Amino acid sequence: MIIAQNISKDFNGIQAVKDISFQVKEGQTLVLLGTSGCGKTTTLKILNRLIEPSSGAVRINGEDIFSLKPEMLRRSIGYVSQNSGLFPHYTVAENIAIVPKLLGWDQKKIRQRSEDLLRQLKLSVTEYAGKYPDELSGGEKQRVALARALASDPPVLLMDEPFGALDPITRAAVQKEFLELPELKSKTIVLVTHDVQEAFALGDQICLMDKGGIMQTGTPKELIFGPENEFSRNFFSHQRLQLELSALKFKDIWKELPDAKRGSEASLESAQSLWEGMELLAENNQEMLSVINADTDSVKEITIQTIQSVYLEIKRNR
Ligand SMILES: Nc1ncnc2c1ncn2[C@@H]1O[C@H](COP(=O)(O)OP(=O)(O)OP(=O)(O)O)[C@@H](O)[C@H]1O
Ligand SMILES: [Mg+2]
Secondary structure (H helix, E strand, O other): OEEEEEEEEEOOOOOEEEEEEEEEEOEEEEEEEOOOOOHHHHHHHHHHHOOOOOOEEEEEEEEEEEHHHHHHHHHHHEEEEOOOOOOOOOOHHHOHHHHHHHHOOOHHHHHHHHHHHHHHHHOOOHHHOOOOOOHHHHHHHHHHHHHHHHHOOOEEEEEEEOOOOOOOHHHHHHHHHHHOOOHOOEEEEEEEOHHHHHHHOOOOOOEEEEEEEEEEEEEEEHHHHOOOOHHHHHHHHHHHHHHHHHEEHHHHHHOOOOOOOOOOOEEEOOOEEEEHHHHHHOOOOOOOOEEOOOOOEEEEOHHHHHHHHHHHHHHHHH
16 A cells, blocks of 8 residues: 655755655555654655655555545545644644635534544534644644544544643543554554554554664564564563563463353453453452454353463464
């Protein structure tokens, strides 16, 4: 869906982005991960031509983006900017309606669409539709910015630190909602973050960036278990255990798990991570939980001990 080839950008002779290439498959999420100033926002803005690159090529859905008018290109790409970017003199509803209006939708369709989005993002229509951005909290602003980006149902979504204004607890909750939002399941997404946990939770693929370049691209599992260089190894070292457990899903170790008793109610799914399993066991102060695999309709049992022994076995074999 998105192919970026050898893109570079220099600002007055200083290279902010250096010869980077990546691809995003349809329906997948690519995370650009790296510390402040490494070129994430610049890379993202090149994809919707808010910034013109110094060199390189980008194709989206088979089309060379530089052959399109930037305004036309942006109608098919939702964009959530780093500071929410809402228009201060427009209400929430008016902000959400911007692109649908440009597309010539009628009033009724626009209203239905924005109310539907507000509800999906858990903002009450009566309370929020008429508010102005400066009457919203940081987290609410980001939700509205997301609703606005989704309004015309674009196939591609670019998101720059969309959860940046949230405290860690709210952030984790919103990330979870985000993953479950039906609206987002089929979208091709490029998401920028400096938060490693967030990258692991949301990314199918992660580009780890440093000083304008890509240090390694891969799935969370590939990055944490197969660092290709010193930079990747060090980048994850502080939270290694948590990240390793986050990168391993129950379906990866399905064969190693004992079957659950018939009729036991599952509280986890096989696509969830060992880390989530540990957290849930601890939170509920339970010795055992069941995990369901919807593909095979089987249910397995987990305890802290099984997670530990499977994990240690995997580490021994690497
Ligand atoms: N318009 C500009 N003019 C000159 N230099 C710029 C411009 N925009 C960005 N830069 C420089 O390019 C580099 C990359 O900036 P960018 O905004 O892409 O970083 P980032 O990874 O998004 O950082 P952050 O996590 O802080 O948002 C930085 O050194 C920045 O100072
Ligand atoms: Mg940035």
